[in-house]
Amino acid sequence: KQEVTQIPAALSVPEGENLVLNCSFTDSAIYNLQWFRQDPGKGLTSLLLIQSSQREQTSGRLNASLDKSSGRSTLYIAASQPGDSATYLCAVKTSYDKVIFGPGTSLSVIP
Amino acid sequence: KAGVTQTPRYLIKTRGQQVTLSCSPISGHRSVSWYQQTPGQGLQFLFEYFSETQRNKGNFPGRFSGRQFSNSRSEMNVSTLELGDSALYLCASSSRAGSNEQFFGPGTRLTVL
Numbered sequence: 001k002q003e004v005t006q007i008p009a010a011l012s013v014p015e016g017e018n019l020v021l022n023c024s025f026t027d028s029a030i031y032n033l034q035w036f037r038q039d040p041g042k043g044l045t046s047l048l049l050i051q052s053s054q055r056e057q058t059s060g061r062l063n064a065s066l067d068k069s070s071g072r073s074t075l076y077i078a079a080s081q082p083g084d085s086a087t088y089l090c091a092v093k094t095s096y097d098k099v100i101f102g103p104g105t106s107l108s109v110i111p
Numbered sequence: 112k113a114g115v116t117q118t119p120r121y122l123i124k125t126r127g128q129q130v131t132l133s134c135s136p137i138s139g140h141r142s143v144s145w146y147q148q149t150p151g152q153g154l155q156f157l158f159e160y161f162s163e164t165q166r167n168k169g170n171f172p173g174r175f176s177g178r179q180f181s182n183s184r185s186e187m188n189v190s191t192l193e194l195g196d197s198a199l200y201l202c203a204s205s206s207r208a209g210s211n212e213q214f215f216g217p218g219t220r221l222t223v224l
Binding site: 034036041042043044045046049089091096097098099100101102103104 | 115117144146153154155156159166167169199201203212213214215216217218220
């Protein structure tokens with residue numbers, strides 16, 4: 001059974017700092033992994049999608065990597081800004097075509 | 112292109128009632144998935160519809176059901192509401208079933224009293 005965890009559960013950093021969020025999954029048989037951000041009480045915004053055959057994806061200040069063999073993905077945020085404050089979730093699409101979400105990392109960027 | 116829309120945005124119901132939530136996917140998207148989000152359980156997959164057919168189902172009781180129409184709009188129904196059904200219900204669309212990127216709506220906040 002696929003399980004997805006995210007470390008840390010919460011993170012507080014000063015503005016301008018580079019940071020890394022971690023996502024781990026137990027079964028390497030995945031189709032893809034997607035990173036989202038969620039603002040309080042809102043829906044999810046897609047940040048990056050990595051297909052199982054890819055190693056990383058980049059969008060602006062965001063870079064996501066995928067290592068299927070070790071069951072890990074990282075989301076790197078460069079030069080963090082207060083507007084980056086949100087909850088970040090990773091989700092894996094399993095070989096059974098189901099999507100399993102991690103519990104999220106709550107990020108606060110302090111001005 | 113308009114995003115995923117969900118109606119209503121907020122609902123208050125009492126135990127034992129039933130509720131229907133609606134989701135309109137991005138134009139041209141044929142796959143719609145539903146999720147339940149609660150503080151205790153996080154985001155959990157309910158079901159996915161593609162071309163009016165349920166492709167996949169999560170581990171929820173039969174009180175949770177859904178359907179998809181020919182225009183790809185989808186509805187989710189919960190019967191005999193329980194207090195534990197209070198949650199944010201999120202709908203996501205993608206251009207096709209399978210490994211494509213999902214785009215989420217703003218959600219419907221359901222409160223069961």
